[in-house]
């Protein structure tokens with residue numbers, strides 16, 4: 059049998075891993091994961107490209123993958139550095155006939171693929187990249203990618219009408235032992251990657267996110283079956299507090315610890331065995347959104363990262379106000395709903411979808427700050443950071459993407475009163491506002507001196523004055 063190098067990327071799982079299955083058919087698989095050193099560098103801002111909470115989740119996912127590989131007789135070789143260089147050298151040293159991996163679509167990832175391919179060519183080693191991150195396979199789309207509809211609804215209707223979702227692949231039962239001569243490598247700790255190792259979990263986090271395929275499949279089981287939450291997803295999905303209001307699958311999806319098709323098949327099973335309703339459909343609907351941003355990235359390439367966005371809108375003026383940007387990051391804008399969400403993100407690495415839409419709208423439409431800054435901060439901080447979903451959603455909210463409504467604007471005051479009517483969410487993250495009554499808490503910046511005294515909060519001392527005139531939200 060020939061040796062095959064299997065390069066794990068954002069597909070840190072054994073189940074439904076088509077590339078891995080194909081690799082096993084081609085030869086004896088040697089699994090490798092490379093921690094890409096570039097992911098741990100600083101940005102132009104005061105945060106790293108990948109924040110500590112994200113990196114912790116990644117380390118756990120790699121640890122779990124190694125364990126799962128060991129259970130089927132193999133192991134995971136781990137390295138730190140530049141994947142294209144390390145893999146090319148390993149391919150040569152181990153005399154492999156091919157490198158198998160999953161296909162990515164965005165700039166940095168495809169540049170690495172191309173660079174590796176270039177290094178392997180003179181060695182006569184093949185690189186096989188297999189499409190597997192989406193629910194619908196790219197080859198099954200009922201149109202060429204250049205004709206991807208500009209509006210989500212049109213995309214969804216077309217795929218629902220004309221494309222089939224492929225079945226999942228079972229996990230391999232056994233893989234060959236790794237030759238003793240190969241140095242397996244130690245999985246780095248947070249500290250070794252340049253992070254503070256004393257990361258403390260915040261008790262208020264929606265969930266204890268533990269990386270890895272095992273935890274991902276456990277969460278799927280818990281959400282769908284044990285806690286029976288799927289059947290009411292459509293009603294609860296705009297929630298803000300706790301594990302139950304939405305699936306929280308995103309973190310595991312982002313590193314491929316679970317595949318979207320596995321979730322799809324579980325939903326279908328539930329529909330057959332228990333009930334099919336608007337909620338069960340809606341979870342699939344959201345996974346189609348995820349697909350859409352993936353295909354948008356494929357179609358528009360580097361444009362998703364540019365200020366002018368996929369619309370190529372060069373006219374929009376964007377401010378580069380670092381002072382207000384820092385206030386946004388640190389949850390110090392004086393707008394409680396924004397500050398609560400931003401503090402949750404900073405302290406836990408997660409924020410609800412409702413929160414993300416509001417804080418992104420506030421940054422771009424109320425403060426007028428360069429949306430790419432916001433997207434870069436989310437990239438650093440989100441445990442579920444997914445390059446296509448993040449940059450695609452930011453394009454959308456900033457008005458340079460594929461939102462058919464050009465004038466969409468979130469009235470933050472109204473959103474807060476609607477989705478946090480009792481003020482429980484803002485008080486969870488802003489304890490300084492604990493005594494302010496629910497009907498006033500979302501406009502805390504308008505409290506009179508007497509009210510401040512009564513509710514034991516002094517604006518400008520205990521809680522910041524608002525950075526914008528929030529009275530405009532009362533007029534709607």
Ligand SMILES: Cc1cc2nc3c(=O)[nH]c(=O)nc-3n(C[C@H](O)[C@H](O)[C@H](O)COP(=O)(O)OP(=O)(O)OC[C@H]3O[C@@H](n4cnc5c(N)ncnc54)[C@H](O)[C@@H]3O)c2cc1C
Pocket residue numbers: 295304305306307308309311312341344345347348349351409410411412414415418436440442443444445447448449451452455
């Ligand atoms: C500005 C902004 C940035 C975002 N950045 C990311 C990101 O980096 N990674 C990420 O996974 N999601 C991102 N989202 C989308 C969405 O907020 C999260 O997917 C969702 O909140 C994750 O929680 P959940 O798994 O409980 O979602 P659920 O509500 O349970 O949805 C199920 C799954 O559907 C998918 N999904 C749901 N909403 C969206 C959406 N709007 N776009 C794409 N996929 C969606 C996710 O995979 C999610 O896990 C972003 C949204 C906004 C507005």
